[in-house]
Amino acid sequence: MAQLRYALYVRKSTESEDRQVLSIDSQIERAHEMFHDVNIVEVIEEKHSAFEPGKRVKFAKLIDDIDAGRIDGIIAWHPDRLSRNEEDAAKITYRVRKGILRDLRFCSYHFVNSPEGIMMLQLALSQSQYMSSKLGADVRRGMNQKLKLGWRPGLAAIGYLNVMDGPNHIIAEDPHRFPLVRRMWDLLLTGLYSPDRITQIAETEWGLTTLRRRRLGGTPLVRSAVYRILRDPFYAGLIRWDGEIYKGRHKAMVTLDEFKKAQQILDGRTSCSPGRALITRDFAYRGLITCAECGCQYTAEVKKNHSYYHCTRRRKKIFCTQRKNIREEEILSYVLGVMRQHSIHPSFREWALAYVAESKGSAGKQDAKVKKSRAERLQQLRHQIDRLLDMKLDDLIDDDAFRKKQRSMKESIEELEGQLTAAEEAERRAGEQTRRALNLAAFGLDVLQHGTNRKKRMIVNAIAQTFTAREGKVSLIVRDWIVPFSKEVRGNASKIGPRPARSRRVRTNISSDFSSTQRKTAVSAAVLSSWQGIVDEVRTRLSEAPMTFSLPEFDLLGDLVDPADPADKS
Template sequence: MPNNCMSMNNNKYFLYARKSTDVEDKQVLSIEAQITELRAFAKQEGLHIAEEFIEKQSAKIIGRPIFNKMISRIEHGDANGILAWHPDRLARNSVDGGKIIYLLDGGGLADLKFPQFWCENTSQGKFMLNIAFGQSKYYVDSLAENTKRGLRQKVRRGEYPGLAPVGYINDVRTKSIVVDKKRSVIIRKAFTLYAKNSSRLEDISNFLAQSGIHSRNGKRLHRDRITFILSNPFYYGHFRYGGEIHEGKHQPVVSKKIFDKAQEVLKQRGRPHHKQKNEPQPFCGLLSCASCGMMITGEYKVKRQKNGNVHEYVYYHCTKKSKMKCPEPCIREEELDRQLSSLIQKFSLRQDWAEQLREMLEKEKSESAQSSTAFVQEAGERIRAIQTKLQRLLDGYLEQDIEREIYRTEKAKLLSEKKSLEEQMTRIEQKRTGWLEPAEEWIREAENLPTIANGEDLFLKKVAAKKIFGSNLILSNRKVRLKPEKVPQIQWAALAAANSQIGKMETSRILVREGGIEPPPGAWKAPVLPLNHSRI
């Protein structure tokens, strides 16, 4: 039975009719039918309709312009009642439903009328209205979940849940995607032409236009659209959905072999994925400019030929941040790589030398251990003796045989001596092993330099060059050089000098220096004889 929220007839009502094209309103009366029914209901109940609001939009999301306009008019006092077919016409989301309830609570809205729903402006009536709004929201939420579940099930069956790409059609009767016998032949020909690497994207667009395949506005397909078609796995029997590739049960238009060839051509001749302009190049920060002293930076360049071929290059040049006009020319990355690789090779350690040096290190380690062990033992005995004296001193003090002042003075002397011995023992232990680990690591690095120099990892080459030369490399007229009056790190300089003596001096004389290979106190030095070496 129709509901009258209130029996007052002096209220002004806004008639609100809504229907969307979404599935949620599939079974709802049309807008015309709603208006007809609501007008008849208003006449029957003696309701005054101040204005009619008609909206063709879903209520599951906020932001309906007509609904918001109606609410604004009510807040301004233009009306104090709403006439609608059902509460779900007003709201299917919690925000809009909350607005209606809030207006009822605040008095801005005095009455609601629904031919098919009981409601009155009481606590019980608002409770029932809240339930109706909740049911409306539950309906659309459940519908969305069911729709997504249905789409996932369709994907699992191998059916693409979307519009058919060009060359296929959506069969309404079977609700499946089938081959368009006419256009599929044209698409297959387009794939074949492009896979031969003899046609550009523009040529494929012209071919499709001549064959009757245009955009919706009748123009030629844009190259981006052609790229999308040629890279769509749907044409060989798979399809992309949700960011994943799925096996489809539709009929392929092209073979996987033709499709793969087209992808190779796209990669070679299509629009490349440009590196970001701020992407750091491998050798940045390694060299400085010989002319102005500024750093050398890298720049990515793309050159396109008229035949469609695309070439990518990386150039290194001065940043030219100095006030002077820098004349230093740029250099290709390949040439810079070649020069640095050749430079690094000069500091490589032969494998047979590495083995001999390791044997020498083991010998030094053994001899060093023997000499230091004797000192440690002697120092340990002295520390134990001091500990005994301290105990006797304490006993004498407790027995009152020694005065307090004498006790404190002697105790301080013994503790000072003990501390000095303990520190000496620590230094001896550190000295015994502290230089060996860096030496062993240096041998591994030097032995691995040929692999780095002959490899393709430019960042490893940069790291190696930094270790050898520090920040002393410059670029002068496209040539990599060492700064004047600068030499490589001493161990690397010694190794380069040793390499230069190959064939001129016996290996034993090159590797061994007087007094062994253990370095003097201080920073670790190379385990090779630093002979006179020529500048790089």
């Protein structure tokens, strides 16, 4: 036996099933101590699981060496190191029985090469296979139970943390990363930033890194990781697992509407798709202007301390004759002229919001009746389901009739609940969009004049349905919801007082002063009627706008909130 050639086979899978087994170095050291007088000609280290056949390349080579007569015996820590499945177990026992594999030695198991010993070896290998199958079933059962409870198995996504809540493992917000990842969504939803640019901003401006876990993590996000984040419904409160979608109990980072809009932007199925080119320099209108002749994007470059825009002419099959450059100052002057036609005095915003609140109160009475009717019907259906269950328990109804009736009632309940949720969401969205539209009309002009390039780009993207250029001139068509204010209305609004200076404090003081009854009554009834008609028309158009459409947010001082700038986050 001393002349036999042995291969020392050691394996420690990185999977959870083998974490209790000695490490590879410990297995090798212990085997050499126990079998120091044995002729070990090769040490084979394997790091793949033995649960599935055909996955271990080095094990397959070991079998080939045995069949070729280069190896006579195997040394291993335990039979379960050689196999945890029936196919690989049969390869070992068959070769032992035929004499091709002449000997087996184990550090924690005694093998005798006899019919009884082979039978006991088969039992040990079968036990290993059974334990692996049982462990896998237990793990899957635990995962399914966790999913039913609303928690995602495994490590939490970036922006969240795995924490203990008493005896339970839950997923909570990461206080540092949650707001930063939310800003990534905000940038995408503006329609002005590509995932590449978002990745760049997250790394260079925010310093966002993955969570440090022992030897892993603590590194900036790569482009593919950002794409996975922006595609993951987990951030919308859902859990995608094994092809199924589950409702999660963790706090959603984005709404379902925002998530759907983000997917449309990533798929290029919306007009708010990101600019084609990665924005490496912060030009105000790059990625917004389209050539009216060839349809390509306009890019920008700096010449003699001025920013100039020109067509990229990237479509090779279309010959574009547009060669004129447009200075950024000319574009700004044109955009300011368009914005002035759709601006309101900041003081009017306060009155308009009050009017919207009053109108909502009047309309709310009718909506309340509809909600009450639906709620009563919902309560009635739930009561009927309870009565139906009592009838089933008393054997007053057969199983088929019970299931059919119960399914019908549950479908009605789900439909009513969906109607109530949709009505509440539509009401919330309409109010939010109207408020943001009034803010844009009141403060957008000031941001265009004094804001950063990123904020100017957000304003233009909010108002522009199309923004094209031809022969060195730009042309902007505003979105459908925007209503131009007549000269008469703007003129009467100016009588309220001079346009506030750039100081945000002055602007706020004038607005609060105009909210007084005395100032409101100073405006004629005809002008007030005109204002009401305009506000009502804006509200109507906004309610008919696509659910994916969203307006930028302004802070209490009338400044635009830039999601890329942490300083703009309150």
